Amino acid sequence: MSTITTPSLPSTQKAVLYNIETKTLSLSTSHPVPAPSEKEHLIRVHSTAITNGELTWAPFCPDWPTEHVPCYDVSGTIVIPVPGSDLKPGDKVFGRVDAQREGTAQEYATILQSENARLPAGIGMLEAASVPMSAHTAWQALFEKGLLTGDFNRVPYVDETSGEIVGKELAKGKRVLILNAAGGVGLHAVQFGNLVGAWVVGTASKKNEEWLKGLGADEVVDYRNMSIKEYVAGDDAKKFDLVFDCVGGESMLDGWNGVKEEGGVYISVAPGFGEPQGGKPKGVRSEWFIMEARGKELEHIGKFITKGVLKTAVDSAYEMEGFEEAFARSASGRAKGKVVLRVGKDE
Numbered sequence: 001m002s003t004i005t006t007p008s009l010p011s012t013q014k015a016v017l018y019n020i021e022t023k024t025l026s027l028s029t030s031h032p033v034p035a036p037s038e039k040e041h042l043i044r045v046h047s048t049a050i051t052n053g054e055l056t057w058a059p060f061c062p063d064w065p066t067e068h069v070p071c072y073d074v075s076g077t078i079v080i081p082v083p084g085s086d087l088k089p090g091d092k093v094f095g096r097v098d099a100q101r102e103g104t105a106q107e108y109a110t111i112l113q114s115e116n117a118r119l120p121a122g123i124g125m126l127e128a129a130s131v132p133m134s135a136h137t138a139w140q141a142l143f144e145k146g147l148l149t150g151d152f153n154r155v156p157y158v159d160e161t162s163g164e165i166v167g168k169e170l171a172k173g174k175r176v177l178i179l180n181a182a183g184g185v186g187l188h189a190v191q192f193g194n195l196v197g198a199w200v201v202g203t204a205s206k207k208n209e210e211w212l213k214g215l216g217a218d219e220v221v222d223y224r225n226m227s228i229k230e231y232v233a234g235d236d237a238k239k240f241d242l243v244f245d246c247v248g249g250e251s252m253l254d255g256w257n258g259v260k261e262e263g264g265v266y267i268s269v270a271p272g273f274g275e276p277q278g279g280k281p282k283g284v285r286s287e288w289f290i291m292e293a294r295g296k297e298l299e300h301i302g303k304f305i306t307k308g309v310l311k312t313a314v315d316s317a318y319e320m321e322g323f324e325e326a327f328a329r330s331a332s333g334r335a336k337g338k339v340v341l342r343v344g345k346d347e
């Protein structure tokens with residue numbers, strides 16, 4: 001790896017490392033500060049978030065070095081901007097770095113201009129790190145892949161002049177089911193579905209019901225006590241135009257019971273997506289996808305944060321030294337929102 005030698009910057013730094021051979025995490029105090037390419041900003045990291053399962057991605061990321069920096073959701077301040085960009089040193093930004101590259105559990109990291117957005121007003125740096133991957137995934141699942149509003153060119157937005165939200169009825173009459181509404185992706189999906197007027201049902205533990213209703217869920221199905229098969233109970237009117245799976249496994253398979261025949265859509269981002277035994281219901285479109293980081297999309301989503309209609313949730317925050325606990329918490333599959341590592345101190 002090339003290093004950077006700008007006098008005001010250290011040449012080495014603190015970083016969490018994941019060894020892809022021994023499959024162990026460690027904290028280094030002498031990891032090289034990366035040199036940005038001409039398409040990347042160098043940022044001083046404030047916070048970074050963990051994605052459940054990310055340490056299992058090595059087989060899909062052939063360019064990871066043996067000692068790879070994990071975590072791809074980041075908030076921080078610009079140190080060296082991309083030449084010609086309108087960002088300057090000290091500007092606050094957030095974004096999601098492509099998992100094929102080095103992550104952001106380090107004091108200085110690089111992020112492509114195309115992945116990066118200015119920090120919206122109304123959110124702190126720690127909370128901001130919990131947003132990008134989850135918000136992109138939910139936005140793309142509902143509007144781009146799920147076509148909840150009929151066309152990805154027709155999405156809700158905050159009108160610059162009036163400050164009003166436009167598109168609040170774009171999905172009125174549509175029924176959406178979010179499997180795992182309380183995880184990072186699900187909690188954003190609930191809010192986006194609600195934003196466009198859909199009837200939103202989420203699966204979660206009973207303890208998260210009131211919280212999810214506060215975020216805009218119309219109904220919460222306690223997955224520990226009721227399956228989707230039992231919820232619809234053969235009543236086609238209770239089936240969904242769009243089912244979005246953020247959990248996988250048995251719950252993903254059960255989710256097929258909720259998709260409307262002839263026109264229903266089933267979208268998944270969880271590992272192991274598959275069709276039920278006997279094939280999928282007639283006339284159902286389905287897709288598993290990997291989200292894409294897009295700075296402009298994040299800026300668009302950030303306006304809902306500033307407006308106060310999009311909330312985020314930090315399940316728990318750890319100092320870098322608490323990396324093992326933090327990764328264990330995320331891997332437990334019990335996090336309500338995201339697990340965040342606080343890397344820097346400055347706001």
Ligand SMILES: NC(=O)c1ccc[n+]([C@@H]2O[C@H](COP(=O)([O-])OP(=O)(O)OC[C@H]3O[C@@H](n4cnc5c(N)ncnc54)[C@H](OP(=O)(O)O)[C@@H]3O)[C@@H](O)[C@H]2O)c1
Pocket residue numbers: 051052053054133134137179180181182183184185186203204205208223246247251268269270271289290291330333334335336337
């Ligand atoms: N393909 C992509 O582009 C992409 C992008 C982002 C994330 N992902 C994947 O999406 C999945 C979700 O990630 P996440 O960060 O949103 O959430 P997460 O951290 O995996 O979810 C934790 C939550 O799941 C709930 N939960 C556990 N089992 C459940 C079940 N059977 N039904 C309903 N809820 C259940 C837990 O609630 P209780 O503790 O109350 O039970 C907890 O609140 C992960 O597998 C992640 O790798 C994929």
